[in-house]
Amino acid sequence: MTGRETEQGGRLACAVWGVGLGAYFVAVFHRSSLAVAGLLATDRFDIGAAQLATFTMMQLLVYALMQVPVGLLIDRFGPRAVMLTGTLLLTAAQAGFALAETYPAALVARLFVGMGDAMTFICLLRLVSRWFPARRVPLITQLTGTLGQLGAVVAAVPMTFALRELGWTGAYLTTASLGLLLAVGLVVVVRDSPEERRLTGPQLSLTAVRRSLSASWAHPGNRLGFWMHFTSQFSATTLSLLWGYPFLVQGEGLSSGTAGVLLSLIVVAAWYSGPLLGYLVGRHPWHRSTIVITIVCAIVVVWTAVLAWPGTAPLWLLVVLTQVVGIGGPAAVIGFDLARTSNPAERMASATGIINQAGFAASLVLVVAVGLILDWRTPGGSSDYTPEAFRWAMSAQYVLWALGLAQIVRYRRRARRVIDRAGLEAGTTVG
Template identity: 70%
Template sequence: MANRTTALTAATVRGAWIVWLVGLATYFVAVFHRSSLAVAGLVATERFDISAAQLATFTMLQLLVYAAMQVPVGLLVDRFGSRAVLLTGTLILTVAQAGFALAESYGAALAARLFVGIGDAMTFICVLRLVNAWFAPRRVPVVTQLTGVIGQLGAIASAVPMTWALSTLGWTWAYGLAASLGLVAALAALIVLHDQPGTRTLRGPALSYSAIRASLASSWQQPGTRLGFWVHFTTQFSQTIFALLWGYPFLVEGEGLSPNAASMLLTLMVLSLIAAGPVMGWFTARHPWQRSTLALTIVGAIAIAWTVVLAWPGRAPLAVLVVLVMVIGLGGPGSVIGFDLGRTSNPPARLASATGIINQAGFVASLTVVVAIGAILDWRSGGGPGADYTPDAFRWAMSFQYVLWALGATQIFRYRRKGRAHALLHGLPRTTLPRERASS
């Protein structure tokens, strides 16, 4: 009997890693599609004859849809299971990216990016739910971080290779080949994924409007959910806006780098993100009371790195830009801390909806910054298609980030006090609190 139990346990562990790898592959594809415009911004302005504000609308629309979909997707996952929602999202992404490849007008391209945002929104929450269903609680923080950071390899695949494909194959073939990745990911998910060990498809109870309101209200009332929301809001947006849209134009037109050098720096940013993720996962698992402190440290480091670059007389040296992108990359795994705060603050039955609430935060912030940067660039450069975006214009535009860092850091300080008080009230031993609490 003992041997049989051991064999079953070993099989479950192997199955967990296989399920995770397939879920991770679908997230990789989603990040690829999400980031595929990052190195195509200048090409898109020529193809569609648009201004910086119109270019920003692509990413603005994508982020707006992504953020708006987070709570509905969380509720869908709680109701229909991760597998069904993940498959649906992957297929939507594939069709949308194919439409973007064929688009010849600005309106058609906008419609395609809208559906890219919808499909993208239906991936990450599903994979996190699979992680929580298949892995032991002690492993969840590290596997969650690995999911977030390894999935960002999709951003690397949309940097140097997409730069090459756009210059060599042209717009339609580059994005058409990118769309084909979704078919492979969908097939693997269809064959391999199970919502939990022994259950291919897990259905939750049907939710009435009043039940949905009660579930979302309960999640939001948890101070840990709100703290997770503001951690995600504050840490993520600088890395997101840099990777999705404005990093490449900033490096090429604002800092005078070659397209290949800019692509390599975007790749380096993702490598920094990947290297930092497992370390942060280990830290959050070992020191749960220090999670908000780690998040604030990351925000401070990003703000300082940007200050050095923006205050540099003239164009910053390459070494300084290397440091900038490596520090910005910390924001990706830093934002995953928010999900761990939500996980430890909510019961499994509403975990996906709480995750959706948290996950929309960083994308609301990113959306705000993307739009503001486009507007400020047009304001400082005269606007219109073909405008010359000077280093001075980029300094003004990128400085808008300080507004959101200040807001987010204030809210993190506010809700970490409330979160710790709530945890102590519900039985967490006071001796687990670090000395940090006395000054928080």
């Protein structure tokens, strides 16, 4: 293998990134596949809104809780081994979900979907940081998040078609089989770094783990990245994973086809905004938090217009909603750039894990809150939710936005007190 092939940003780097991106793509698909199957799930398992929300709650809870352990595993065993394990686990879990006929069995399957999902994105970010030059990492990171979200598109319109034509079991078994092909690619193509196929770290004692995590959390740059991720992502995640389809169909009176297209437009927004944000972050890293605050404020304004609109909102406004919410996903990825510039290499994966759990923790809270409020505002425990019930439920977002924005302002002030512009030029600053 030539030096040109193994150099940072070379042909092998692109191949490694491509296979890892495929694994992330499929993980996003499995994560999002319940979004268009929520109403079918209520019939298949004879459950209500709160129980339906438990599927996604369990998945997100496991995903969030696994982020720090996965980061530590990557630091110890390398991203290739962890991503391969996650891909195989995700494949088995999705097959189990396809065959489940009872609510408890399906719930266990979604738990393992969340566990396997948790082992992909951080691994891919570590591969990107090792295989590409530092100046290109922000752009490649945004492209990773943007292209990976294609999985959510496949989980919208095509998954709706598959469920209709193949049925529940056929649709989910067919998609589960994709993981086997990716496992082969991970074994054959992916290397942990240009120098080593497998790059492992030293064993970590409990004392060393506590010291590493304490140092990561104590740095104001990591806390700023945490709250940026927390505040930007949860609206898009909640709509894409579970409540977007019922909200658009029952809350806004749209057809199932139109609702599927609108959910796909969330990902379209991520496609064009991700590379743009990556470029802006690379050129103006001191203004990363300002970019995120601006985007979150736009999300709040448009959601307010939708919820305050007399009757159902017009289609054009719902399209605008999908765009601003969709931009929130790439905005959350900016938080990972804070981990890159705020930590030494030996604790980068664990710091990234701390940040990555933020948005999913917020999404978990919102998914559960929406389900509980819908059941509270719907008489008789029916799954025929009214537009008024959805207005109440979606208004729970304001609590999370207020908390997140306050913390972003708080920690960017702290970060800017301890990191000056000289540190920015050295590539070790936050903002």
